[in-house]
Amino acid sequence: MLPQETLDLAERILSLLRARGTMVATAESCTGGLIAAALTHIAGSSDVMERGFVTYSNAAKTELLGVPATLIETHGAVSQQIARAMAEGALLHSRADIAVSVTGIAGPGGGSDEKPVGLVWFGLAKRHGECHEYQCIFPGDRALIRAQATRYALMLFDPLMVSGEHSSYGW
DSSP, X not given: OOOHHHHHHHHHHHHHHHHHTOOEEEEESTTTTHHHHHHHTSTTGGGTEEEEEEOOSHHHHHHHHOOXXXXXXXXXXXXXXXXXXXXXXXXXXXXXSEEEEEEEOOSSSOOOSSSOTTEEEEEEEETTXXXXXXXXXXXXXXXXXXXXXXXXXXXXXXXXXXXXTTGGGOO
């Protein structure tokens, strides 16, 4: 079960996007579908939620989203470049207007000095528009990292929630 504050945020985001007539897609790796689950937990979400991709493996990123295997080999699955490619791929393979992607290291293993446990990259792409990437390093255990990443991804849909930096996107 997702925390109530995450479900409340998802409901707020759905209302905002519904008012704008905006359809969304998600492309998730380390969150394993939690973003889509939060959105679809709310009744009536089908008028906003177009589809979700859970692309946990590198092969899934390539096969479902069109992320080039060479890009993964060059930069690693947890990188700015892959977050961008995942968000853009979600738009390309859906009818959504905007897409959010997430790829990260939720732990407890898999981290390194260069890419520590808790490192998460997000992509936010608008159809016929720009794609922006964001990096966070979340503290905590696997469950907490995934929960924080889910909440942050939802906040990216709201131009007023992440320090106003999305206000020029016109979502």
